[in-house]
Structures are given as C-alpha cells and as structure tokens.
Amino acid sequence: MTDTHCPYCSLQCGMTLRVGSSLASSGQAGSSRSRRLEVRERDFPVNEGALCRKGWTATGLRGHRERLTTPLLRDRATGELRAASWDEALDVVATRLRTLQEAHGPDTVAVFGGGGLTNEKAYLLGKLARVALRTSRIDYNGRWCMSSAASAANQALGIDRGLPFPLADIERTDVLVLVGSNLAETMPPAARHLDRLRERGGHVVVIDPRRTATAARADTVLQPVPGTDLALALGVLHLLDAAGAVDEEYVASRTTGFAAVRRTAAAWWPERVERVTGVSAGELRALAGLLAGAGTVTVLTARGAEQHSQGTATVLGWLNVALALGMPGKAHAGYGCLTGQGNGQGGREHGQKSDQLPGYRMIDDPAAREHVARVWGVDPESIPGKGLSAYELLESLGTGSRALLVFGSNIVVSAPNATRVTERLAALDLLVVADIVLSETAAMADVVLPVTQWAEESGTMTNLEGRVILRERAVTPPDGVRSDLDVYAGLASRLGSTAAFPTDPEEAFAELRLASAGGRADYAGITYDRIRAEDGVFWPCPAEDHPGTPRMFADSFATPDGRARFVDVEHAGAAEQPDADYPVHLTTGRVLAQYQSGAQTRRVRDLPDDGPFVELHPMLAARIGARDGEPVMVTTRRGSLRAPARIVDTIRPDTIFVPFHWVGANRLTNDALDPSSRMPEFKVCAAEVGLDTPSLVPRDGYSTNEGLVGRVASASERAVVGRVASASERIEIPAAHQRPGSGPTLGSPGFEARFSHTSTTGETPA
Numbered sequence: 001m002t003d004t005h006c007p008y009c010s011l012q013c014g015m016t017l018r019v020g021s022s023l024a025s026s027g028q029a030g031s032s033r034s035r036r037l038e039v040r041e042r043d044f045p046v047n048e049g050a051l052c053r054k055g056w057t058a059t060g061l062r063g064h065r066e067r068l069t070t071p072l073l074r075d076r077a078t079g080e081l082r083a084a085s086w087d088e089a090l091d092v093v094a095t096r097l098r099t100l101q102e103a104h105g106p107d108t109v110a111v112f113g114g115g116g117l118t119n120e121k122a123y124l125l126g127k128l129a130r131v132a133l134r135t136s137r138i139d140y141n142g143r144w145c146m147s148s149a150a151s152a153a154n155q156a157l158g159i160d161r162g163l164p165f166p167l168a169d170i171e172r173t174d175v176l177v178l179v180g181s182n183l184a185e186t187m188p189p190a191a192r193h194l195d196r197l198r199e200r201g202g203h204v205v206v207i208d209p210r211r212t213a214t215a216a217r218a219d220t221v222l223q224p225v226p227g228t229d230l231a232l233a234l235g236v237l238h239l240l241d242a243a244g245a246v247d248e249e250y251v252a253s254r255t256t257g258f259a260a261v262r263r264t265a266a267a268w269w270p271e272r273v274e275r276v277t278g279v280s281a282g283e284l285r286a287l288a289g290l291l292a293g294a295g296t297v298t299v300l301t302a303r304g305a306e307q308h309s310q311g312t313a314t315v316l317g318w319l320n321v322a323l324a325l326g327m328p329g330k331a332h333a334g335y336g337c338l339t340g341q342g343n344g345q346g347g348r349e350h351g352q353k354s355d356q357l358p359g360y361r362m363i364d365d366p367a368a369r370e371h372v373a374r375v376w377g378v379d380p381e382s383i384p385g386k387g388l389s390a391y392e393l394l395e396s397l398g399t400g401s402r403a404l405l406v407f408g409s410n411i412v413v414s415a416p417n418a419t420r421v422t423e424r425l426a427a428l429d430l431l432v433v434a435d436i437v438l439s440e441t442a443a444m445a446d447v448v449l450p451v452t453q454w455a456e457e458s459g460t461m462t463n464l465e466g467r468v469i470l471r472e473r474a475v476t477p478p479d480g481v482r483s484d485l486d487v488y489a490g491l492a493s494r495l496g497s498t499a500a501f502p503t504d505p506e507e508a509f510a511e512l513r514l515a516s517a518g519g520r521a522d523y524a525g526i527t528y529d530r531i532r533a534e535d536g537v538f539w540p541c542p543a544e545d546h547p548g549t550p551r552m553f554a555d556s557f558a559t560p561d562g563r564a565r566f567v568d569v570e571h572a573g574a575a576e577q578p579d580a581d582y583p584v585h586l587t588t589g590r591v592l593a594q595y596q597s598g599a600q601t602r603r604v605r606d607l608p609d610d611g612p613f614v615e616l617h618p619m620l621a622a623r624i625g626a627r628d629g630e631p632v633m634v635t636t637r638r639g640s641l642r643a644p645a646r647i648v649d650t651i652r653p654d655t656i657f658v659p660f661h662w663v664g665a666n667r668l669t670n671d672a673l674d675p676s677s678r679m680p681e682f683k684v685c686a687a688e689v690g691l692d693t694p695s696l697v698p699r700d701g702y703s704t705n706e707g708l709v710g711r712v713a714s715a716s717e718r719a720v721v722g723r724v725a726s727a728s729e730r731i732e733i734p735a736a737h738q739r740p741g742s743g744p745t746l747g748s749p750g751f752e753a754r755f756s757h758t759s760t761t762g763e764t765p766a
C-alpha cells in the first residue's frame with residue numbers, strides 16, 4: 001500500500017495505491033506483471049477520502065497498449081517513426097541541438113514544460129535550459145492556466161500563491177463569490193465546501209455565462225456576457241462605495257491606491273453595467289447588498305475570469321472589491337485563485353517560466369541571479385535573461401527558434417489558434433517530445449522519448465493551497481522508459497555540461513530547497529519526511545523548525561511596505577467582439593470526465609469519451625434550425641469545428657460553448673494576449689454557428705471525424721508504437737477509419753474504440 005496523490009488537477013487529492021491480486025483470467029496468476037493497481041480512498045485533509053471519477057480511474061493508463069516503451073526516431077528517408085535505443089536517441093538530440101546552436105546561437109533551442117511536472121522536474125528543466133542549453137527560451141503551459149491571477153496577485157498582494165489559506169476555510173466564510181469557476185465539475189471533492197457553507201447559513205454566488213453544476217449548488221447565479229467580468233466588478237465596487245460599505249479604516253491602514261480605483265468605479269453605475277454585461281441592475285444591486293451586509297466575503301477566481309486578454313485586469317477588479325470590503329488577511333475571508341493543473345502552482349515557482357528563477361525569483365534581479373548561480377555553480381553572467389512567454393515562444397518556432405524540447409505538454413491540442421501553432425511546430429528543424437503515449441504533439445516529433453508516469457516515480461507537487469505534497473512511487477516502470485530527470489541528465493552530459501543533474505527526486509528536491517531559500521516561494525525547510533508526517537507543508541517554510549504558512553496576510557502583505565495595492569483597472573472588453581459575420585460569443589472549458597488536452601484521460605477506458613460538442617441555447621438552436629445531437633459547424637476567424645449540438649437552456653442565448661479536451665476547440669480560439677500575464681484569450685471570441693450542410697466546408701479542413709492536419713502519425717508509426725507497447729498486440733487499423741496514406745487519427749472514435757484498453761498489466765511493486 002502506498003499513500004500518494006491523484007495525477008491530475010490542482011486539488012491533488014490524497015489516495016492510496018494498492019498492488020492487488022493477480023488476474024485469474026490473464027493466465028499469469030502469480031506473476032507480478034499481472035497484478036492490478038487499485039485506487040483506495042485515503043483520509044487526506046484536502047479531499048477527506050473523496051475522489052472524482054478521474055481519480056478513481058487514474059490507474060487506467062498503466063499497462064495501456066499505447067504506452068510508449070522505447071524511444072522513437074523519425075526516419076528521414078521514409079518520414080516515419082522507428083524504434084531506437086536510448087543512447088541513439090539522446091545522441092541524435094544532443095548532436096542536432098549542438099549543431100543548431102553553433103550555427104544560430106543558444107536561443108535557437110526552445111524548451112516547453114508543463115504544469116503537471118513535479119517540482120523536481122520543473123526545477124531541473126529550468127536548469128537544463130539555462131545551464132546546459134544556455135537558452136532564454138523556456139516557458140510552459142501553466143502560462144495558459146492561472147498566469148493572469150498570478151500577475152494580479154503579485155501586483156496587489158506582493159506574492160502569488162493560488163489560495164493564501166487552506167481550501168476548507170471557504171466553508172466558514174459568509175459569502176463566497178466564485179468568478180468563472182465550475183469546481184463542481186473540475187474538482188468535485190471541493191464542492192462539499194459549498195454545501196457545508198450553505199448548511200451553516202452562508203451564501204454562494206456563481207458568476208458564469210453558463211449555469212453549470214456549480215451554479216446548481218449556489219444561491220445566486222449571474223450569467224454575464226463572456227469577457228465582461230471586470231465591468232461587473234467595477235459595478236459592484238461602485239455600489240459598495242455608494243452604500244458606504246467600503247471598510248475605510250482597513251483601506252487607510254492596510255492598502256494604498258484606493259482613490260484612483262474609486263474614481264474609475266464611480267463611472268460604472270448599474271444601468272451601464274447592465275448594458276455591458278447583460279446582468280440586470282437589480283441583480284447587481286442585490287449582489288452588492290449581499291456583500292455589504294456580510295461579515296466575511298471570499299472571492300475566488302478561476303479560468304473563466306482569467307483566460308482573457310484582460311485577465312489580469314479582471315482579477316485585479318475583483319481583488320479591488322475584496323480589498324474595499326477589508327477582507328484579505330481576515331480569517332475565513334479574502335481572495336484566492338483556484339489553480340487548474342496538478343502542479344500549476346509549483347510549476348511556476350521553480351524556473352519553468354521565462355522570467356523566473358527558482359524560489360519565485362525574478363530573472364532580472366541581480367541578487368536572485370547571484371543566489372541561484374551559486375547553487376548551480378555557474379557565473380551569474382552566464383544565466384540567460386528573460387525569454388518569451390509560452391505563446392510567443394511557439395510563434396517564434398521555425399524562425400527565431402529551430403528546435404523545441406517538450407516535456408509534459410500536448411501543445412497541438414492545448415495551444416490557442418492551434419492551427420497556426422501546429423504549422424509552427426511543423427516548421428521546426430527538430431521537435432523532441434517526452435511523453436508516456438503518442439500524443440498529438442508527440443506524433444509530430446522527430447524524436448519521441450518515453451518517460452515514466454505517475455505511480456512509477458516520486459516527486460513533490462504544490463497544490464492550489466500552496467501545500468507541498470509528495471507523490472510516492474508505487475510500482476516499477478515498464479522496461480524501456482526513463483524518468484524526465486534521467487533524460488535531463490543524459491542530455492546535459494552529452495551537451496558537455498558539468499553541472500549536477502540529479503536523477504534521484506529527493507536529491508533534486510534537496511537542491512531545489514537550496515535554490516529557493518530566501519525567495520518568495522521558500523521551500524528550504526520542507527523535506528520529504530516532513531511532508532509525509534504533516535500531510536503536506538505550506539510554503540513559505542524557510543527552516544526545518546518553521547511550521548510552514550497555511551494562512552497569509554494576517555498582519556502584513558508581501559509588498560515592500562506591507563500594504564496591499566489597489567490597482568486602477570478599466571474594462572475594455574474582449575479583443576474580438578461579435579459582428580455580422582461572427583455573431584455569437586464562443587467560450588471554451590472543461591467536462592467532468594476529461595483532463596486538460598485529454599492525452600491521458602481520453603485513453604482511460606472507464607472514462608466516458610463522447611468527443612467535443614457544441615452547447616447552445618434553444619433560442620439560438622431554433623434560429624439556425626439545429627437539432628439536439630445533430631452536427632453543427634462553428635467557425636471563427638481561425639478555423640472551423642464540426643460537432644454535435646447539445647441544446648440546453650443553461651447557457652446564454654448569445655453564447656456557445658465547446659470543451660477543449662479534443663483537437664478542434666483551440667483551432668477556434670483567439671491568441672490575443674493579456675499585456676501583463678501573456679495569457680491568451682481562450683475564454684471568448686466571436687464565432688458563427690450554423691447547420692452542418694455540405695456547403696459548409698471546414699475552414700482548416702478539420703472536423704471531429706477527420707482529426708489532425710499536419711504531420712500525423714502514419715499507420716506504420718502506430719504499428720511501431722503497438723509493437724513497443726506490447727509485443728503480442730499488433731495494432732490493426734479499422735478500414736472505416738483509414739484514409740489514403742495515413743492511419744486512424746488520434747482522438748477519432750475509431751482510434752479510441754480500438755486502442756483504449758486495460759490498466760491491469762505490468763504492475764510490479766516498487
């Protein structure tokens with residue numbers, strides 16, 4: 001039995017893994033390779049034994065037929081992937097990286113990480129980029145997750161920790177305002193806090209263009225036009241001020257900058273807010289009255305508020321509301337961000353972000369560079385400066401950067417304006433992807449490196465509360481795969497680096513502790529043993545005898561003068577507004593059974609995979625003649641998607657919704673960036689929706705039945721993967737899903753039906 005945590009979202013629910021009995025039907029009774037890996041509940045404070053269906057089925061990728069177990073190299077003659085040894089693969093990568101850098105300079109190599117990587121991997125990936133590759137071009141997909149909230153919290157509170165209090169504190173607040181969060185579907189065990197809050201007389205407010213499963217557990221639901229949450233916040237502040245509900249004493253003693261914010265909010269009277277947001281003046285007054293009369297108020301934002309070209313300003317707008325009410329720093333009150341990815345928090349603290357060094361140090365701070373250089377044993381001058389943000393980095397591919405190393409990310413599905421990004425990936429001289437399966441991005445790679453997954457390796461994660469937890473290794477990995485840490489070490493030595501790249505996670509964590517010491521995210525006092533003994537440790541924790549910091553801001557904020565900052569922000573609206581050609585708002589989001597790009601969850605047999613759909617209101621459906629379950633076509637200025645209509649009265653009539661776990665949704669989304677966080681505007685763009693008639697040809701040739709454009713894995717490449725995954729399981733391609741010259745496309749129904757399989761082989765106790 002191994003106590004560990006779920007591999008998916010930022011709640012990082014505790015669970016126990018048990019290597020179970022042998023499978024009688026397998027004919028391998030008694031063999032360790034035939035043992036089941038079972039998920040058992042564990043009484044961990046964050047989830048109290050509860051898991052969502054993704055957690056319960058988390059072992060579904062173990063022993064999967066699609067699991068990669070040998071490196072793959074693209075054969076230049078045939079253009080197809082073939083199996084290779086680790087030495088050959090790493091030699092090829094190092095040689096080609098060196099050649100490209102000699103010809104074009106260090107920044108010709110870019111590195112792209114992920115918010116699912118452990119702290120140890122994120123830390124050493126940053127070191128690999130800056131020390132072994134000496135490139136400034138490193139960023140990660142967490143930039144597309146909570147970076148707007150991070151930017152806002154840094155500006156207003158002086159520090160970015162998703163929740164500055166344990167999640168359970170929200171049960172004790174009087175009014176909880178959720179702005180753009182559907183936690184009942186994205187992290188269901190957290191929804192019990194809403195129920196308990198309401199049982200004790202508290203009030204839950206949900207602000208979302210869709211009446212979601214979370215809204216069903218709320219007392220007040222407001223459905224603004226997508227992209228207008230900031231106008232709503234300004235209207236709330238206007239009414240609070242007019243009602244004399246601003247906590248003047250708190251504002252005077254604990255904050256700065258309110259005068260300018262007050263002036264801006266004065267121009268947002270309720271009827272103006274109603275015209276912009278679609279939320280009636282009466283609803284707005286009721287919300288303001290509720291907040292004005294509450295003893296404690298907690299505001300939480302999530303992707304719905306943050307993934308906008310005005311995401312940072314929107315979060316600042318709601319932070320201004322919380323500060324005006326005097327809430328941050330008060331018990332059971334304040335502001336927080338519900339981080340999304342499993343290690344979205346830790347992933348951005350320790351060096352994957354283009355502008356940061358470990359410990360949440362800024363890369364242009366001379367003292368920070370000196371500290372980290374000392375830990376790394378290099379000259380501070382040798383550490384490159386600030387690089388490009390995630391989307392800008394991808395935009396530079398093929399021109400500014402000619403090689404890309406990808407760890408823990410499936411860019412082809414998750415990037416905005418994905419057709420453009422796919423073209424940039426295809427323009428590279430060298431694409432290297434480390435993954436556990438042949439994701440859509442790996443299928444385009446020149447070199448694919450098969451790496452260990454959750455349960456096969458140990459490492460720390462930092463959950464949405466800033467609680468550092470430990471995922472423990474429960475089983476030995478399959479033959480042929482290596483950990484990301486092994487890959488870094490192998491590449492670094494081939495590149496001639498003499499710096500240390502530990503392959504043992506605990507050793508890597510010891511170095512991370514030194515590198516973070518004295519930084520904003522200080523992990524110096526956290527050890528694996530403490531994490532085990534204390535159900536996780538909250539950062540900052542500067543010494544082993546320090547208790548950690550579950551709650552922040554009681555006495556002081558993390559700014560130089562200890563005061564929070566009101567930041568004057570003004571509503572400008574979405575970068576792309578509806579017009580005659582694209583008359584509706586498109587918003588994107590998640591469904592309960594899938595996680596992020598779906599590279600993992602789409603392959604878990606016990607999770608429903610119905611593919612993408614287009615959610616629309618009955619009035620809109622009637623106008624275009626759409627019928628439930630029948631295909632409609634969504635078109636934006638960037639691409640088209642054909643998917644079944646799902647007609648519901650829970651969405652605004654002027655808005656459609658598409659989930660993004662499959663290839664398609666992000667071919668529609670807008671790559672307009674927030675000026676501060678560089679967050680793309682995933683959450684709103686202008687779209688046209690119509691019947692799927694033969695005259696409507698997808699703008700980029702894509703539909704849910706046709707799959708990827710670009711360089712897809714061919715039939716023989718899939719056969720390689722099939723042989724690698726299981727010598728006895730040769731992949732056959734259903735004729736119905738074959739196209740001339742290619743195999744079944746990733747994510748297509750035939751592909752999933754054929755290749756989703758089992759989680760019960762290859763489980764060997766560690």
Ligand code: SF4
Nearest residue numbers: 006009012013052055
């Ligand atoms: S809520 Fe998140 S961490 Fe918990 S079981 Fe579900 S996916 Fe895993």
